[in-house]
Structures are given as C-alpha cells and as structure tokens.
Amino acid sequence: MPVVSAPVDATQTPEWAALVDHQKEIAANFTLKKAFADDPDRVSKFSHDMGELHFDFSKNLITEKTLKLLLDLARAVHVEERRDAMLAGEHVNTTEDRAVLHSALRAPKSDRGSLMVDGQDVVGDVHDVLNRMYAFADKVRSGVWTGVTGKKIEHVVSIGIGGSDLGPVMVYEGLKPFANAGIDCTYVSNIDPNDIAEKLRPLDPETTLMIVVSKTFTTLETLTNAREAKAWMLEGLERKGAIDGSDASCADAIKKHFVAVSTALDRVEEFGIDPENAFGFWNWVGGRYSVDSAVGLSLIVAFGREVFEEFLRGFHDVDVYFKETPLENNVPVLMGMINVWYSNFWRTETHAVLPYNQYMHRFPAYLQQLTMESNGKSVRWDGSPVSCDTGEIFWGEPGTNGQHSFYQLIHQGTRMIPADFIAFVNTENPLKDGDQDTHELLLGNFLAQTKALAFGKTADEVRAEGTPEPIVPARCFAGNKPSTSILGTALTPHSLGAFVALYEYIVFVEGTVWGVDSFDQWGVELGKQLAREITVAFHDDEALAEQDASTQALIAFYHEHRA
Numbered sequence: 001m002p003v004v005s006a007p008v009d010a011t012q013t014p015e016w017a018a019l020v021d022h023q024k025e026i027a028a029n030f031t032l033k034k035a036f037a038d039d040p041d042r043v044s045k046f047s048h049d050m051g052e053l054h055f056d057f058s059k060n061l062i063t064e065k066t067l068k069l070l071l072d073l074a075r076a077v078h079v080e081e082r083r084d085a086m087l088a089g090e091h092v093n094t095t096e097d098r099a100v101l102h103s104a105l106r107a108p109k110s111d112r113g114s115l116m117v118d119g120q121d122v123v124g125d126v127h128d129v130l131n132r133m134y135a136f137a138d139k140v141r142s143g144v145w146t147g148v149t150g151k152k153i154e155h156v157v158s159i160g161i162g163g164s165d166l167g168p169v170m171v172y173e174g175l176k177p178f179a180n181a182g183i184d185c186t187y188v189s190n191i192d193p194n195d196i197a198e199k200l201r202p203l204d205p206e207t208t209l210m211i212v213v214s215k216t217f218t219t220l221e222t223l224t225n226a227r228e229a230k231a232w233m234l235e236g237l238e239r240k241g242a243i244d245g246s247d248a249s250c251a252d253a254i255k256k257h258f259v260a261v262s263t264a265l266d267r268v269e270e271f272g273i274d275p276e277n278a279f280g281f282w283n284w285v286g287g288r289y290s291v292d293s294a295v296g297l298s299l300i301v302a303f304g305r306e307v308f309e310e311f312l313r314g315f316h317d318v319d320v321y322f323k324e325t326p327l328e329n330n331v332p333v334l335m336g337m338i339n340v341w342y343s344n345f346w347r348t349e350t351h352a353v354l355p356y357n358q359y360m361h362r363f364p365a366y367l368q369q370l371t372m373e374s375n376g377k378s379v380r381w382d383g384s385p386v387s388c389d390t391g392e393i394f395w396g397e398p399g400t401n402g403q404h405s406f407y408q409l410i411h412q413g414t415r416m417i418p419a420d421f422i423a424f425v426n427t428e429n430p431l432k433d434g435d436q437d438t439h440e441l442l443l444g445n446f447l448a449q450t451k452a453l454a455f456g457k458t459a460d461e462v463r464a465e466g467t468p469e470p471i472v473p474a475r476c477f478a479g480n481k482p483s484t485s486i487l488g489t490a491l492t493p494h495s496l497g498a499f500v501a502l503y504e505y506i507v508f509v510e511g512t513v514w515g516v517d518s519f520d521q522w523g524v525e526l527g528k529q530l531a532r533e534i535t536v537a538f539h540d541d542e543a544l545a546e547q548d549a550s551t552q553a554l555i556a557f558y559h560e561h562r563a
C-alpha cells in the first residue's frame with residue numbers, strides 16, 4: 001500500500017499568500033452590485049451544471065482571478081492526488097489506518113473485481129450485501145416476512161445514533177413521497193428515555209420490526225435503546241398472549257422482530273440477534289459516510305429496491321464527475337474552495353444551508369455531522385498542529401421558515417454568513433392558492449432572498465418609499481452578502497444521492513486544504529469516557545470524590561431534587 005504523503009501546510013505556500021493579498025483587494029474594491037453591472041456575462045461565467053443540479057456562484061464575493069487563485073491552492077495541497085489515493089483505496093484515514101471507500105458503496109455491479117483493497121473485492125462484497133438487503137426488504141414489503149403472530153410488518157423502528165441515524169432519518173424524510181409499501185419508519189437515537197418512550201408508544205409490537213444499527217455495536221445509546229426495545233417487544237407480545245415468555249418463544253420473537261446492521265457481527269450475535277438477520281458493512285466506511293450502506297436498510301424497506309438503486313446512482317454519478325471533471329469546472333472542488341475562501345481569508349465562522357423544500361428539513365442536521373465531525377480538527381493527519389482555522393460551523397433550516405427567524409441576522413447583522421440556497425424546479429405537491437401556484441411563491445422567496453443579500457437596499461431607495469428619516473438606517477440593507485444558489489429539477493432519489501455525495505466531496509476538499517484527517521472522530525471520545533465514570537459517581541462516594549467541584553455540586557443538586 002503506497003504511503004500517504006504528509007500534508008502540505010497550505011498557509012506556508014505562495015498560493016496562500018496570493019489569496020491573502022487578493023482578499024484585501026476584493027474587500028476594498030469589489031461589490032456584487034458593481035460586478036454585475038460591469039460584466040453582463042458574470043452569471044454564465046460562474047454557473048455550472050452537475051447532472052440535474054444547476055449551480056449559480058455569481059452572487060459570491062469572487063472574480064475569475066479568485067477562482068484561479070483558489071484552484072492554484074487546491075493544486076498546491078494536492079487535492080487531485082489525494083482524491084485519487086482515496087478512490088484507489090489507500091489508507092488516507094491515517095489515524096485509524098483505514099481506507100476510505102464510501103465511493104465503493106455505490107459502484108455499479110459491473111465494477112465487481114475492479115477494486116481490490118487489503119485483499120478484498122470491495123465492490124463484490126458491497127453487492128453481496130445489497131442483494132441480501134433487497135431480498136430481505138422484498139419479503140418484509142410483500143408480507144412474506146411477518147411478525148411472530150403472522151401479521152404484516154407496518155412499522156420499522158431504526159435504532160442508531162450519529163452516522164447510524166442522521167443519514168437514514170434525513171433520507172426517509174427527504175423521500176417520503178416515494179414510500180410505497182404502507183410501512184412507516186421511526187428513528188430512535190437519544191439515550192434520553194423520552195425519545196424511545198414517545199416513539200414506541202403508538203406502535204403495536206406485533207407489526208413492528210426493529211433494526212439496530214451500529215457500526216461498532218458498542219455505542220451506549222444504541223445498545224441501551226436496543227435493550228429497551230427488546231423488553232418492550234417481549235412484554236408487549238406476552239401481554240397480547242402472542243408468546244408465553246419461555247426462552248424459546250422469546251428467541252423466536254426476537255428472530256422475527258429484530259435485525260441488525262453492523263461491522264461487528266460477533267457482537268450482534270452476543271446481543272441475541274440471529275446472524276442470519278444481520279447485514280454487514282466494513283471499516284472503510286465511516287459512520288457519517290454510511291447512509292448508502294446497510295445503514296440505509298430501513299430506507300429499502302420503506303421505499304423498495306428501485307428507489308434505493310436510483311439513490312445510489314445519484315451518488316455514483318457524482319463520484320465519476322468528481323473524479324473526472326477538471327478542477328476549473330468541478331462543482332464539489334469549487335464549492336469546497338469557495339468555502340475555504342470565506343473561512344480562511346474572510347474569517348467567516350459559520351455557513352448556512354437553506355433548503356427550500358420541506359422534505360429536506362433534516363438535511364442541515366445531517367450536514368452538521370458530515371462537515372463538523374469530519375473537519376473540526378486542530379491537528380493534521382500527521383499529528384502536526386494546523387496553522388489556520390478548520391471546520392466551518394454548518395447550520396440551517398428550511399426556507400421559508402428561516403426567513404421569519406434568523407435571516408434578520410444574515411441580512412443586517414455584523415457577521416458575514418455564506419449560505420447555500422437549495423430549491424427545485426418541480427414540487428412533489430403542486431397546489432394552487434386561487435390562481436397562484438404555491439410552488440412559485442416558494443421559488444419567488446428563494447430568489448428574493450439571495451437578491452436581497454447580494455444587492456441590498458440603499459438609504460436613497462428606502463427614502464424614496466417615504467420612510468421617515470430617523471428610521472432610514474434601520475431599513476437599509478448593506479448587500480454584498482455571499483450566497484450560492486442551487487436549483488435542481490426535482491427532489492428525487494437520484495438528486496438526493498447527488499446532494500449527499502456533493503457535500504461529502506466538499507468536506508474532502510476542505511479537509512485536504514487544512515491537512516486534517518476528515519475520516520476520524522477522536523473528539524467524541526473524551527466525553528464518552530467521562531460519562532462512563534460520572535454515571536458511576538451518582539451512587540458511589542469514592543467515584544464522586546474524584547470529580548471536580550462543579551460536577552460534585554451538580555450531582556448534589558440532582559440528589560436533592562430528584563422526585
């Protein structure tokens with residue numbers, strides 16, 4: 001296996017220095033209003049198509065020179081070489097010494113045998129598991145697979161957290177119009193018992209299938225919730241007289257009502273789930289990059305094979321595009337580098353993602369793990385400290401709701417917040433309000449926001465509307481606030497897959513500039529370790545005495561007020 005090269009310190013390159021100077025020029029001389037007035041071709045120069053997605057970068061604080069300098073930097077830090085190393089199965093996840101091959105999860109079956117990594121035919125293995133999942137999902141969907149009392153499964157509860165939850169929830173919500181087998185999915189993640197209690201309350205154990213999803217099968221939240229679910233299932237079935245409480249009847253019920261998804265199939269068996277009902281994946285799939293693996297089993301049950309295959313094709317088309325498109329036209333590269341432009345040269349801290357489609361309401365939450373668990377690092381992949389800010393803070397909510405909440409700060413606050421606005425030409429629910437097409441109302445808002453951000457409103461324009469002088473300043477909009485508009489033809493399994501792959505590669509490009517390992521997540525470990533110790537301290541004086549004063553005082557408050 002070729003050794004992955006040491007990261008380049010981007011900040012020490014001449015390309016970085018050129019961008020520092022260039023930012024000063026742009027900050028002093030550039031406005032979007034002027035850029036649009038001066039160049040009638042600005043929009044076509046800064047627009048790109050990637051499959052069914054259209055990208056307009058023209059309302060960013062960029063010129064052709066900016067993009068050239070950014071791509072010089074991308075080349076200086078070897079984005080292309082690292083991309084090729086990753087796609088070839090090199091161990092680019094250095095701190096865990098692993099390959100990073102989520103791209104193989106969506107490779108077509110004709111690619112079987114084309115990628116041997118650590119002695120494994122990765123695409124072959126992927127398709128073997130996919131075929132088992134499709135066969136299983138078909139049985140559940142058609143009613144051949146039933147609960148222990150012979151009733152058809154109507155509810156799936158997928159239990160997982162982080163990457164074993166956020167992707168499936170986001171896609172389930174995103175593709176709801178494609179659900180076609182009368183099977184609802186519910187997702188339980190939080191260790192807070194309120195989560196599982198509320199989610200299970202309306203369900204009937206006889207018609208419920210649990211999918212326990214955990215890459216490691218050691219995660220406290222997931223195993224705790226899975227045990228709760230098991231107890232709920234067995235008690236419920238016994239109360240209904242469906243099982244008699246004997247070991248054999250319980251084992252039979254678990255077999256019919258529990259399946260698992262994991263890379264640790266031995267632990268699945270220890271937990272009591274039949275290995276025949278387990279679907280594997282591999283340590284070269286990171287949790288937050290796994291929605292297109294067996295982690296998405298609930299999606300195949302809800303939507304069926306064809307929809308999932310189309311979803312995978314959406315990813316794969318972007319994989320090929322990312323690999324083959326020259327950097328100058330490569331949308332994930334351009335977006336990643338424009339994000340670097342704002343983060344490192346304009347020192348912006350956050351990045352809003354604003355989908356104008358209610359079905360995408362969990363997309364920003366999904367992106368938070370993808371982006372921040374990947375790139376929130378302060379050492380590089382060789383252990384040396386980073387020398388610039390890393391990891392933008394991603395956040396967002398669907399439009400138009402956000403317009404009535406936090407957009408005020410984006411329009412008139414003191415911080416610059418680059419934003420990705422996402423919308424679709426076609427709606428899943430065409431409605432009319434009188435003669436007015438409601439979807440056009442939505443799209444009108446989508447277009448209005450980026451226009452207001454870019455071009456603002458001057459004091460003279462405000463005065464011309466008859467605004468009394470004392471409140472003119474409060475009603476002005478400075479403009480020059482950057483945004484990218486992304487317009488898809490429709491929210492489909494294919495376009496949603498493409499969106500996820502797009503952001504995966506944006507993360508990769510940014511991570512390469514910063515020199516961080518975008519595929520580990522050691523930052524979550526300390527909290528897990530301390531939680532284990534502190535939980536003991538609730539009822540163990542010795543463990544309590546070892547805690548800091550604040551923790552001790554908070555535990556004392558807990559004991560004093562516990563009902």
Ligand code: F6P
Nearest residue numbers: 162163164214215216219287524
């Ligand atoms: O704690 C963070 C994390 O490790 C995520 O990276 C991961 O997606 C999540 O926990 C769940 O892990 P698992 O799938 O192993 O239960």
